[in-house]
Amino acid sequence: xxxxxxxxxxxxxxxxxxxxxxxxxxxxxxxxxxxxxxxxxxxxxxxxxxxxxxxxxxxxxxxxxxxxxxxxxxxxxxxxxxxxxxxxxxxxxxxxxxxxxxxxxxxxxxxxxxxxxxxxxxxxxxxxxxxxxxxxxxxxxxxxxxxxxxxxxxxxxxxxxxxxxxxxxxxxxxxxxxxxxxxxxxxxxxxxxxxxxxxxxxxxxxxxxxxxxxxxxxxxxxxxxxxxxxxxxxxxxxxxxxxxxxxxxxxxxxxx
Amino acid sequence: xxxxxxxxxxxxxxxxxxxxxxxxxxxxxxxxxxxxxxxxxxxxxxxxxxxxxxxxxxxxxxxxxxxxxxxxxxxxxxxxxxxxxxxxxxxxxxxxxxxxxxxxxxxxxxxxxxxxxxxxxxxxxxxxxxxxxxxxxxxxxxxxxxxxxxxxxxxxxxxxxxxxxxxxxxxxxxxxxxxxxxxxxxxxxxxxxxxxxxxxxxxxxxxxxxxxxxxxxxxxxxxxxxxxxxxxxxxxxxxxxxxxxxxxxxxxxxxxxxxxxxxxxxxxxxxxxxxxxxxxxxxxxxxxxxxxxxxxxxxxxxxxxxxxxxxxxxxxxxxxxxxxxxxxxxxxxxxxxxxxxxxxxxx
Amino acid sequence: xxxxxxxxxxxxxxxxxxxxxxxxxxxxxxxxxxxxxxxxxxxxxxxxxxxxxxxxxxxxxxxxxxxxxxxxxxxxxxxxxxxxxxxxxxxxxxxxxxxxxxxxxxxxxxxxxxxxxxxxxxxxxxxxxxxxxxxxxxxxxxxxxxxxxxxxxxxxxxxxxxxxxxxxxxxxxxxxxxxxxxxxxxxxxxxxxxxxxxxxxxxxxxxxxxxxxxxxxxxxxxxxxxxxxxxxxxxxxxxxxxxxxxxxxxxxxxxxxxxxxxxxxxxxxxxxxxxxxxxxxxxxxxxxxxxxxx
Numbered sequence: 024x025x026x027x028x029x030x031x032x033x034x035x036x037x038x039x040x041x042x043x044x045x046x047x048x049x050x051x052x053x054x055x056x057x058x059x060x061x062x063x064x065x066x067x068x069x070x071x072x073x074x075x076x077x078x079x080x081x082x083x084x085x086x087x088x089x090x091x092x093x094x095x096x097x098x099x100x101x102x103x104x105x106x107x108x109x110x111x112x113x114x115x116x117x118x119x120x121x122x123x124x125x126x127x128x129x130x131x132x133x134x135x136x137x138x139x140x141x142x143x144x145x146x147x148x149x150x151x152x153x154x155x156x157x158x159x160x161x162x163x164x165x166x167x168x169x170x171x172x173x174x175x176x177x178x179x180x181x182x183x184x185x186x187x188x189x190x191x192x193x194x195x196x197x198x199x200x201x202x203x204x205x206x207x208x209x210x211x212x213x214x215x216x217x218x219x220x221x222x223x224x225x226x227x228x229x230x231x232x233x234x235x236x237x238x239x240x241x242x243x244x245x246x247x248x249x250x251x252x253x254x255x256x257x258x259x260x261x262x263x264x265x266x267x268x269x270x271x272x273x274x275x276x277x278x279x
Numbered sequence: 280x281x282x283x284x285x286x287x288x289x290x291x292x293x294x295x296x297x298x299x300x301x302x303x304x305x306x307x308x309x310x311x312x313x314x315x316x317x318x319x320x321x322x323x324x325x326x327x328x329x330x331x332x333x334x335x336x337x338x339x340x341x342x343x344x345x346x347x348x349x350x351x352x353x354x355x356x357x358x359x360x361x362x363x364x365x366x367x368x369x370x371x372x373x374x375x376x377x378x379x380x381x382x383x384x385x386x387x388x389x390x391x392x393x394x395x396x397x398x399x400x401x402x403x404x405x406x407x408x409x410x411x412x413x414x415x416x417x418x419x420x421x422x423x424x425x426x427x428x429x430x431x432x433x434x435x436x437x438x439x440x441x442x443x444x445x446x447x448x449x450x451x452x453x454x455x456x457x458x459x460x461x462x463x464x465x466x467x468x469x470x471x472x473x474x475x476x477x478x479x480x481x482x483x484x485x486x487x488x489x490x491x492x493x494x495x496x497x498x499x500x501x502x503x504x505x506x507x508x509x510x511x512x513x514x515x516x517x518x519x520x521x522x523x524x525x526x527x528x529x530x531x532x533x534x535x536x537x538x539x540x541x542x543x544x545x546x547x548x549x550x551x552x553x554x555x556x557x558x559x560x561x562x563x564x565x566x567x568x569x570x571x572x573x574x575x576x577x578x579x580x581x582x583x584x585x586x587x588x589x590x591x592x593x594x595x596x597x598x599x600x601x602x603x604x605x606x607x608x609x610x611x612x613x614x615x616x617x618x619x620x621x622x623x624x625x626x
Numbered sequence: 627x628x629x630x631x632x633x634x635x636x637x638x639x640x641x642x643x644x645x646x647x648x649x650x651x652x653x654x655x656x657x658x659x660x661x662x663x664x665x666x667x668x669x670x671x672x673x674x675x676x677x678x679x680x681x682x683x684x685x686x687x688x689x690x691x692x693x694x695x696x697x698x699x700x701x702x703x704x705x706x707x708x709x710x711x712x713x714x715x716x717x718x719x720x721x722x723x724x725x726x727x728x729x730x731x732x733x734x735x736x737x738x739x740x741x742x743x744x745x746x747x748x749x750x751x752x753x754x755x756x757x758x759x760x761x762x763x764x765x766x767x768x769x770x771x772x773x774x775x776x777x778x779x780x781x782x783x784x785x786x787x788x789x790x791x792x793x794x795x796x797x798x799x800x801x802x803x804x805x806x807x808x809x810x811x812x813x814x815x816x817x818x819x820x821x822x823x824x825x826x827x828x829x830x831x832x833x834x835x836x837x838x839x840x841x842x843x844x845x846x847x848x849x850x851x852x853x854x855x856x857x858x859x860x861x862x863x864x865x866x867x868x869x870x871x872x873x874x875x876x877x878x879x880x881x882x883x884x885x886x887x888x889x890x891x892x893x894x895x896x897x898x899x900x901x902x903x904x905x906x907x908x909x910x911x912x913x914x915x916x917x918x919x920x
C-alpha cells in the first residue's frame with residue numbers, strides 16, 4: 024500500500040513553470056530517491072509535499088488521507104518530517120533543545136502548565152528527555168555535543184543533528200534534501216548507514232533527494248528521475264541509471 | 280574550573296541550578312533580598328521597588344521580543360491597561376489588591392491579543408510598526424476617554440490592603456514587589472524548559488522550519504503576546520498601587536522604547552539579562568542626576584541640562600551598547616565569569 | 627463645502643512635505659534595508675541648521691540652503707560610517723533600536739545646543755497668502771509644497787535614471803550581485819544615507835518654516851510610518867502617494883472630528899488608517915510580498 028502518493032503535481036511561480044504533472048507513489052518502508060540535475064525541481068517537489076509551496080494543480084495523499092489543503096504544521100502532525108539542503112537548525116538553541124523541538128507535536132504541555140512547570144510539564148519533559156536520549160541521541164552517536172550551541176558545530180555534525188531532530192518527530196515519512204551534500208567519504212558512509220538503519224529498525228519511509236550516485240545506487244529501493252520539472256522515468260536504481268534519457272540529462276548528448 | 284560534575288539522572292541534568300555551588304549562591308541572594316529592606320534607606324527601597332516593577336514588565340517584553348522575536352513598540356500601552364484596570368476596579372468596584380492583580384494581567388492579556396491577532400499576519404518590521412500604531416491608539420484612549428480614565432487628571436487610589444496589612448510605605452511594598460518579581464522570574468524560566476518556550480525561540484530563529492516541525496505559528500505568536508501582556512498588566516497593577524495614582528504620561532511611546540532598551544542592553548532572550556537591564560535603566564538616570572548635582576558648584580547651570588542630557592545619554596548608551604556589545608550586559612557577565620572560572624588558564 | 631476644500635488643500639500642501647520626508651526614509655530603506663527611526667530627527671536637525679545659518683550667522687538664503695544640504699549629507703555620512711557600518715549582520719531589532727537611540731541622542735543634543743524654546747525662521751518666501759479661487763493657502767505652505775514637489779521629482783529622476791541611482795537600487799536588491807558587478811557597495815550605503823538625510827532635512831526646513839522649530843519636531847517623523855506603510859516601504863511613488871493620503875486624511879479627520887474628542891484626532895487618524903490597511907494588506911498598499919526560498 025502506498026504511504027505517500029503524489030499525482031498531477033504542477034507548480035509555477037508567476038510565469039515560470041517549475042513542475043509539470045509530477046506523479047509518483049511511495050510504498051511503505053522504502054527508500055525512494057529523486058534524482059535530476061540542479062534546477063530540475065526536486066526540492067520544489069519536497070516543498071509541495073511538506074506544504075511550504077502551494078501547487079497550482081495536483082493532489083498529495085499521506086496514509087490514504089488527502090493533505091493537499093493542509094498547512095505544514097498539520098502535515099507534520101500527521102507524520103511527515105523533513106530535513107533541509109541548507110541546514111535549518113535553530114541557532115539560538117543547543118543540540119538537545121533542537122532535538123526536543125522535533126517532538127513538539129507529540130507533547131501536550133499548554134502555556135499555563137508551562138508557566139507553573141512542576142507537575143504535568145515536568146513529567147512530560149523528563150519522559151521526553153529519556154525518549155530523545157535513548158531513541159535519537161544514542162542512535163545517531165551525538166552524545167558529546169548535546170549541550171553545544173548548534174552554530175558552533177561542524178557542518179557534518181549539523182546535518183546529523185538535523186536528522187536527529189527529524190527523527191524526534193517520530194514520523195512515518197521522512198523527506199531528506201541532499202543529506203550527504205558537502206560531506207567527505209567517511210561522513211557520507213556514516214550518514215548512508217544511518218539512513219539504512221532508520222529504514223530497517225524504525226519502519227520509516229524515506230523520500231530522498233540526492234546527487235551522489237554511489238549513495239543513490241547503494242541504498243535506494245526505487246528511483247525517480249526528474250528534469251525540467253517533469254518526470255523522465257522511474258524504476259529500480261539499475262533501470263533508471265541505464266535509461267537513455269537519464270544519461271542524456273546528466274551527461275548530455277553524444278556528439279558525432 | 281568545574282570538574283567532577285557528573286549527573287546520574289536526567290532530572291538532575293535538566294535542573295536549572297545544576298551544581299551545589301550555584302544553588303548556594305542563589306540561596307544567599309534570596310536571603311539577601313529578603314533582609315535587604317531592614318537595613319536599606321527609604322531611597323534605596325524606592326529604587327528597588329521601581330526596579331522590581333520594571334523587571335516584571337521587562338520579563339514579559341523579553342519573552343515576546345527577545346525570545347519569540349516579535350518586536351513590540353506597544354508594551355507600555357499594555358502596562359497602562361493593567362494600571363488603569365486596577366485603578367478603575369479598585370475605585371469603582373472596591374475590589375481588593377489581590378483580586379486586581381490577576382485581573383489587570385488578564386485584561387492586559389486580552390488587549391495584547393487584540394493587538395496581536397491582526398498584527399500576526401504581518402512579518403517583522405510591519406508588525407513592529409503595527410504595534411507602534413497600537414501604542415498611539417492606546418495613548419489617545421488613555422488621554423481622551425475621560426469617562427473611563429479621567430484623562431490627564433488621572434485616578435487616585437488608596438494603598439493596597441492585604442488581609443488587613445496596609446501597604447503604605449516603601450518597606451511594606453517591597454515585599455510584594457519582591458514576591459511578584461521572583462514569581463515572574465521563576466515562571467519565565469519554567470516556560471523555557473518546556474515545548475512552549477522552545478517553540479517561541481524556534482519561531483524567532485526560523486519560522487518556516489518551525490512551521491514544518493508542526494508548530495502552529497499563529498497560535499504560538501498569540502501565546503507570546505498574551506503571556507507578555509499578562510506580565511505587563513501585572514506590572515501596571517503594581518505600579519498604580521505603588522504610586523497610588525495613575526496618569527497617562529507614564530504609558531507613552533517613550534516608555535515602550537525604554538523597555539526595549541532595557542532588554543536589549545540587558546540581553547535579549549535572557550532572564551538574567553532582563554534583571555541586569557532593569558537595574559541598569561532604573562539606576563542610570565539617578566546616577567546622571569547625581570553627577571550633575573555634584574557639578575553644581577563649578578557649573579551652576581548644570582541642572583538645567585538634566586532633561587536633555589538624560590535624553591542624550593539614553594540615546595548614546597543605546598547606540599554604544601548595540602555597537603560594542605550587542606548581546607548585552609549578560610554577555611559581559613558571562614565573559615567576566617568565564618575569565619575567573621578558567622583563571623589562570625586562557626581557555 | 628468651503629471647509630472641505632480648505633481642509634483638502636491644506637492636506638495636499640502638508641502631504642507634499644510628508645512625501646519629501648518619506649522619500650528620505652525610503653531612499654535609505656531602498657538602498658540599505660534599514661528602517662531609519664531617526665528620519666524625523668534628521669528633519670529637525672536640518673531645520674535647526676538653517677535657523678542657525680539664517681539667524682545666528684546671517685547667511686543669505688540660497689547659500690544657506692546649500693550649506694544645509696551639505697550639512698545633512700555630512701550627518702548622513704557620519705551616521706552610516708560611525709554607527710550603521712558596525713551593525714551589518716545584526717538582527718533587525720538591533721538595527722531598529724540603534725536608529726531609535728540615535729533619534730534620542732539627536733533630540734537631546736538639539737535641546738542642549740539650541741534650548742527647548744520655539745525658534746522661528748525669518749521670512750524666506752513672500753508673505754502674502756495665495757488665493758486659489760476655492761481656498762486660501764498660507765504662503766509658506768504653498769511655497770513649501772512647491773519646493774517639496776520639485777525635490778521629489780529631482781530625487782525620483784535621480785534614482786531611476788542616474789548611474790548612481792541605478793547602482794543604489796542594484797545594491798538594495800542583491801548586495802552580493804552588486805559587489806560582483808563592481809559596485810562599491812559601501813559607498814552606495816553612504817550615499818544612500820547622504821541622500822536620505824538631505825531629503826529629510828529639506829522636509830524639516832519646510833515644516834520648520836510653517837510652524838516653528840522645537841527639539842521635538844522629530845516626533846513628526848513618527849507620522850512617516852503610516853505614510854511609508856501605505857505606500858509600501860520601498861516604493862518612491864508610494865511614498866509620494868502615501869504622503870498625500872496621510873496629509874489629506876489627518877486634515878479632514880482633525881477638522882471634522884476634533885471638536886467631538888477634544889483634540890488629538892489629527893495625530894491619531896493616520897495610525898488608525900495604518901492599522902486598518904495592514905489588516906487588509908499586510909505589506910502596505912504597494913509593497914511587494916517577499917517570496918522566501920527554502
